[in-house]
Amino acid sequence: MIYRAQRLAAGVAVLALVVAACGSSATPAPSVAPSVAPSVAAPSAAASPSAAPSAAASAAASAGALSVVVIPKQINNPYFDVAFKGAQKAASDLGGTVTQVGPSAADATQQVPFIQTATTQGVGAIVISADDATAVAPALQAAMAAGIKVVGYDSSPAVGAYNVFVNQADTAGIGKGLADMACDEAPSCTGEIAVLSAAQSATNQNAWIDAMKTTLKDAKYSKLVFDGVVYGNDDPQISTTQAQGLLQAHPNLKVIVAPTTVGIIAAAQVVRAAKKTGSVFVTGLGTPKGMQDYVKGGEAPEFALWNVTDLGYLAYAVAADLANGTIKGTEGETFTVKGINNDQPYTIGKDSVVVLGPPFVFNKANIDQFVASFGF
Amino acid sequence: MTGAPVPGSGAAAGEAARPEATRPEAARPVSVRRPLLQRASGLLRWETLLLVVLALLVVEGTRLSKFFLTGPNFANLVSAVMEVAIVALPMTLIIITGEIDLSVESMIGLSGAIVGSLWAAGIPIEVGIVVVLIVGALGGLFNGLLVTRLGLPSLVVTLGTLALYRGFAQVILGPTAISSFPAGFTAFGFGNIPGTTIPWTLIVFSVLSVVFLLVTHRTWIGRQVFAVGKNKDAARYSGVRVGTLKTALFVVTGMIAALAGVILAARFSSARADNGTGLTLVVVTIVLLGGVDINGGKGTIAGVILAVFTLSVLQNELRLAGVSSEYQGVAVGLLLIGSVTAPYLARQARSYSDRARRGRQPPAGSVERGEVV
Numbered sequence: 001m002i003y004r005a006q007r008l009a010a011g012v013a014v015l016a017l018v019v020a021a022c023g024s025s026a027t028p029a030p031s032v033a034p035s036v037a038p039s040v041a042a043p044s045a046a047a048s049p050s051a052a053p054s055a056a057a058s059a060a061a062s063a064g065a066l067s068v069v070v071i072p073k074q075i076n077n078p079y080f081d082v083a084f085k086g087a088q089k090a091a092s093d094l095g096g097t098v099t100q101v102g103p104s105a106a107d108a109t110q111q112v113p114f115i116q117t118a119t120t121q122g123v124g125a126i127v128i129s130a131d132d133a134t135a136v137a138p139a140l141q142a143a144m145a146a147g148i149k150v151v152g153y154d155s156s157p158a159v160g161a162y163n164v165f166v167n168q169a170d171t172a173g174i175g176k177g178l179a180d181m182a183c184d185e186a187p188s189c190t191g192e193i194a195v196l197s198a199a200q201s202a203t204n205q206n207a208w209i210d211a212m213k214t215t216l217k218d219a220k221y222s223k224l225v226f227d228g229v230v231y232g233n234d235d236p237q238i239s240t241t242q243a244q245g246l247l248q249a250h251p252n253l254k255v256i257v258a259p260t261t262v263g264i265i266a267a268a269q270v271v272r273a274a275k276k277t278g279s280v281f282v283t284g285l286g287t288p289k290g291m292q293d294y295v296k297g298g299e300a301p302e303f304a305l306w307n308v309t310d311l312g313y314l315a316y317a318v319a320a321d322l323a324n325g326t327i328k329g330t331e332g333e334t335f336t337v338k339g340i341n342n343d344q345p346y347t348i349g350k351d352s353v354v355v356l357g358p359p360f361v362f363n364k365a366n367i368d369q370f371v372a373s374f375g376f
Numbered sequence: 377m378t379g380a381p382v383p384g385s386g387a388a389a390g391e392a393a394r395p396e397a398t399r400p401e402a403a404r405p406v407s408v409r410r411p412l413l414q415r416a417s418g419l420l421r422w423e424t425l426l427l428v429v430l431a432l433l434v435v436e437g438t439r440l441s442k443f444f445l446t447g448p449n450f451a452n453l454v455s456a457v458m459e460v461a462i463v464a465l466p467m468t469l470i471i472i473t474g475e476i477d478l479s480v481e482s483m484i485g486l487s488g489a490i491v492g493s494l495w496a497a498g499i500p501i502e503v504g505i506v507v508v509l510i511v512g513a514l515g516g517l518f519n520g521l522l523v524t525r526l527g528l529p530s531l532v533v534t535l536g537t538l539a540l541y542r543g544f545a546q547v548i549l550g551p552t553a554i555s556s557f558p559a560g561f562t563a564f565g566f567g568n569i570p571g572t573t574i575p576w577t578l579i580v581f582s583v584l585s586v587v588f589l590l591v592t593h594r595t596w597i598g599r600q601v602f603a604v605g606k607n608k609d610a611a612r613y614s615g616v617r618v619g620t621l622k623t624a625l626f627v628v629t630g631m632i633a634a635l636a637g638v639i640l641a642a643r644f645s646s647a648r649a650d651n652g653t654g655l656t657l658v659v660v661t662i663v664l665l666g667g668v669d670i671n672g673g674k675g676t677i678a679g680v681i682l683a684v685f686t687l688s689v690l691q692n693e694l695r696l697a698g699v700s701s702e703y704q705g706v707a708v709g710l711l712l713i714g715s716v717t718a719p720y721l722a723r724q725a726r727s728y729s730d731r732a733r734r735g736r737q738p739p740a741g742s743v744e745r746g747e748v749v
Contacts, residue, residue, distance in 0.1 A: 075701060104701035109644055109651070116452040117695040120443045134555035135644040138566045158555075200551045201648060231551070 066096030066124040066323050068316060071114050073129045073155060073202070075102040077234060079261045079287065079308060080129070082376040083153070086312025087127065093339075094320050096124070106199045106234045108132030115139040119146055125319035128162075129154035132201040137161035149322040153315040155204040156353075163322050163329040164352045166315045168306050169359045171204075174259070175211020177359060178284065181302045182255045183221055185281040191254030194227040194246050196267050196284075198234045198260040208259050227253065232263045239266035247274055258284035264303060268294035288362055288370040295367045306359045308376060310340050314356055422667030422719065426682040433689045441696040447573030453692035455566070455643065458577040459484065459636040460655055461684040464662045465588045466629040468680045469598075471663055472605045473622055474672030475523060475530035480633040480659060482541035483515050484652030487637030489545040492554030492647025501561055508634045515541060516630020520623030538656070546649040554647040565642025577639055584632070589677045601625070605673035661708065662687055665715040687711070 070087055072080035084100045091098040101118075103110030108131035116139055118126050126143055130136045133156060140150050140161040150157070152165035183189040195212075197205045209229060216226060227250050232239030239258075243266050246253060256271070258264035264286040271280050272294070282300040287308070294300040317337040321327045327335050329352045336345045346354050362370055437444035463480050470477050487508035494504040515537065522533040564576045592598035603611040604618050612618050641647040666683035668675030690711065694704045 099698065101695075101698060102701065104705070107653075108646070109640075110701075112644065113452070113456050113691075113695060116456075117692075120446065120449045120452060121441070121696070122443075132553065132644075132646060132648070134553070135646040138562055138643075138645055142566075200650070201553055201646075229551075 066320055068096060068098045068125045068127060068319050069114075069118040069123045070098060070100040070102075070312075070315075071111055071118070071126060071128040072100065072102045073111075073131050073199075074104060074106040074234060075100065076104065077106075077262065078290070078376070080154075082287070082308045083312030083315070086309035086314075087316040088312075089309070090313040090316035090320075094317060096316075096320060098316060103131075106131050106202070108135035108201065111136055112139045115143060119143040119148060122146070123148060124323045125149040125151060127151045127153055127315045127319055128157060130157040130203055131155070131199060133158040133161075133203045135201075149319055151315055151319045151322065153311060155202055157203075159351050162352070164318050164327075164348065164354060166311065166318055167353050167355045168308075168311050169357070170355050171207045172211050172214075174208045174285075174304075174359060175213075176215045177304050177361070178208060178212045178257055178259060179215040179221060179224075181283040181304065181361070182257050183224060184302055185283055186224060186254040188223070189221065190223040192225045192227050192250055192252050193255040193257055194250060194253055195229040196239060196243055196246065196256055196258040196260075196263045197229050197231050198263060200231045200233075202234075205259050212257070232258075232260065232266065234260055234262045236262060236266055239263045240270055243267040243270040244274075247271075247276065247280065253280055256280065256282045256284075258282060258286075260284070261286050261290065261305075264300065265290050265294075268299040271299045272297065286362075287376050288367055288374055289376050291362070292367050292371055295362065295364055302361060302363050304359045304361045306356060307374060309374070311356055313337070314340050314354070318354065423676060423679045423682060425718075426665070426667065426679060426686060430682060430686045430689065433686065433693060437689060437693045437696070440693055444693065444696060449692065449696075451568050451573040451575050453688045454578050455575040456691070457684060457688040458575065458581050459640045459643075459652075460658045460662060461581050461681075462584050462639075463629070463633050463636050463655070463659045464666070464680050464684060465584055465677065466625065466632050467659050467663050468588070468666065468668055468675055468677060469592060469601050470530075470625050470629055471660075471668050471670065472601050472672055472675050473625060474605050474608065475622060475625075476534065476660070477516075477519060477530065477626060477629050478534040478656050479515070479519060479537035479541055480629065480636075481652045481655040482538050482545065483512055483630055483633035484637035484640055484655060485649060486515070486541045486545040486548075487512055487634035488641035488647040488651040489549040489649055491638055492557075492641060493548055495557060495647075496554050501558060505635075505638055508638060509631050512630040512632070512634025512637075513627050514630070515634075516627040517623065519630065520626030523626065524619035524623050542649070542653075545651075549647065549649040551649075555645055557642065557645050557647075561642050562645040565639050566645070577643070580635075580639070585677065585681055592677050597621075602673060607673075658687075661712045664712060667715075667719070669719070670716065683715075 068087070068091070070084055072083070074080070080100075080102075084098075087098050087100075101114050103114070111128070111131055112135065115126060115128070115136060119139070119142060126140070126148055128136065128140070128150065130152065137158040137160070140157055144150055144161070144163070150162045152162040154168060156162070156165045156167070182193045186193065195209055197209060199205075213226065215221070216224060227246075230242040230246060232242045239260075239262055243256060243258075243263075246256060247270065256267045258267045264282060264284040267282045267284075268291065271277060271282055274280075277298050282294070283303050285305050286300070286303045287305060291300055291303055295303075314337055317340070318327070318335075321335055322329060327333050327348070329348065331348055331350055331352065333348045334345045335348075336343060341357055348354055360370065434445075443449050463484075467477060467480065490508050490511060491501065491504040494507060495501055519530070519534055519537055522528050523530045568575050569579075592601065600611065600616045600621055603614065603616055604621060608618055637652060640651055644651075662683045663675075663680055664670060665687060666675065666680030668680065687708065690707060691704060694707060699707075
């Protein structure tokens with residue numbers, strides 16, 4: 001009696017979902033065939049691709065109406081918002097539409113559903129900064145199999161799970177830069193240093209820290225003692241707690257190296273609040289605007305970054321070039337993007353990596369000028 | 377049931393005596409036909425409401441995006457939720473008995489860490505899976521013994537093991553991630569049955585759901601679970617081995633959480649010490665959304681299965697609609713609050729209507745949701 005109602009309920013629900021499962025493709029699009037002229041309004045053409053995602057991708061590409069989804073490590077991270085502004089500018093310059101979606105925490109398992117949704121929707125390209133190189137790989141490979149172009153930026157997915165990876169700066173160069181800045185800030189290049197990083201699994205931070213440790217083996221840095229790495233997960237609260245922990249665990253700490261824009265601000269705030277300005281220094285990678293106060297206050301005399309807006313612009317431009325077939329993503333190919341890199345051509349390197357350009361080092365002398373010119 | 381007053385026959389004590397009331401009960405037909413309104417209110421159960429909500433969500437989904445009712449989207453929305461779905465099954469029984477197990481997310485992480493480090497050490501995946509199932513059983517046994525033998529509240533015990541098992545996982549793996557799993561393993565966790573859009577993990581969930589449906593609603597084990605949930609002492613005096621039953625439930629939950637950890641590691645081809653963080657909350661949300669009473673004693677597996685798909689469809693729709701992650705959290709939270717508030721309001725409404733009908737026969741043999749009749 002009672003069970004009949006429940007069994008019926010469960011059975012109908014399962015049946016409905018099984019019917020959906022057996023349905024092979026999307027309902028046929030009611031709109032026109034893919035062979036439309038590029039002058040057709042981009043949003044409507046992008047929103048109504050034909051049935052199979054691969055046909056949709058090529059349809060969007062041939063129609064010049066590219067739809068790109070940007071999936072950063074996490075949303076509400078100012079660094080990625082700046083990069084997204086660059087991507088939006090590229091979309092208006094080069095044509096197409098771009099949207100940004102992502103998880104609220106820097107967690108790869110939360111990124112995967114967004115990749116899968118984008119694949120289902122048959123977008124033209126996915127631009128992604130991976131929270132974990134391998135965790136996102138199966139989903140990205142499924143997207144590539146469906147004809148979607150995948151461009152990594154900032155933090156690389158595993159090799160084989162992207163068409164091109166746009167690296168913001170040369171990894172070895174960043175590692176050496178971090179070591180040099182720590183050496184500059186520690187009095188006479190002597191003392192204890194520690195790293196406050198982002199997420200434990202972040203591909204880019206881990207690569208930079210490894211490069212920094214390799215550089216530190218050199219005789220020039222022999223008087224620097226490396227105390228280890230703590231992880232702030234790009235979360236302001238966790239980064240603050242971890243920075244405070246570093247100060248308490250290592251009373252003789254001289255430099256906190258934070259190769260993350262969220263962590264470096266937290267470390268500088270903690271040093272200021274603990275009134276250790278002048279005895280503990282902070283360096284790493286930070287946004288000029290975020291760190292302007294701390295450069296002038298002396299907590300962070302030196303730090304570095306690159307043009308994040310250009311990073312987003314370049315990532316979108318590469319996605320567009322891949323989608324319309326200008327480049328294939330193989331090593332040795334060259335291409336040019338107007339307005340970036342002084343219009344000099346880029347060459348795709350090993351593992352299909354493109355490097356944006358050299359990083360900039362900010363200090364008291366140039367910080368105001370960079371805040372004005374970068375705008376972030 | 378025979379000999380009990382038959383409702384609707386008008387033979388209530390408070391009513392004016394009518395000629396029919398003087399006839400002996402034995403002359404009446406044996407079949408009990410409850411009045412239409414009462415039978416209709418039987419349909420107005422939580423599971424039916426959930427089915428209606430699910431149907432509305434599906435309709436809204438088709439309106440929202442043409443990709444909603446497609447095979448690949450079905451595979452996505454199902455595979456995203458299978459780990460929490462299989463853990464929700466034993467969690468239902470645990471909550472029905474009046475306990476809770478918060479440590480499931482840490483067991484998920486620990487089992488992923490163990491299977492990953494065993495694989496990295498060269499031990500075959502199959503052996504690794506057997507090892508983690510044993511570890512899961514031991515972890516559940518630890519929870520169960522602390523709750524039953526020492527009489528500690530399960531909330532406190534499992535809060536402790538939540539941290540303890542996560543700590544073990546971090547000791548085993550540290551900050552590294554094992555990611556070089558065999559292709560077959562990843563294909564099982566992430567892929568579909570060849571030629572269809574049915575994820576492999578859905579098969580695991582289907583088998584487990586059938587087992588739990590039968591055990592909970594058709595066997596003496598399920599009956600004892602409900603008895604313990606309604607009145608632990610009465611159950612004990614009726615001969616139910618309460619401690620053994622609860623410990624067994626914790627053991628089963630631990631094993632299934634370990635299995636979920638293996639599936640999670642397979643799906644992302646990545647075993648990390650923090651795998652599964654935050655999943656306990658999702659599991660409990662699903663169980664409560666499924667109509668299981670947090671105080672114990674009431675609930676159905678069918679309701680939980682419906683809740684699994686309701687939550688998954690809702691999240692999938694929000695993603696397809698491009699709703700940002702923050703609003704997704706708000707939506708899930710509202711859903712959970714609604715799912716515990718609605719039964720409370722329903723009980724208030726029913727008690728009003730009961731009081732309005734005072735003087736008339738109360739419904740004979742009121743049966744709780746899910747009981748074997």
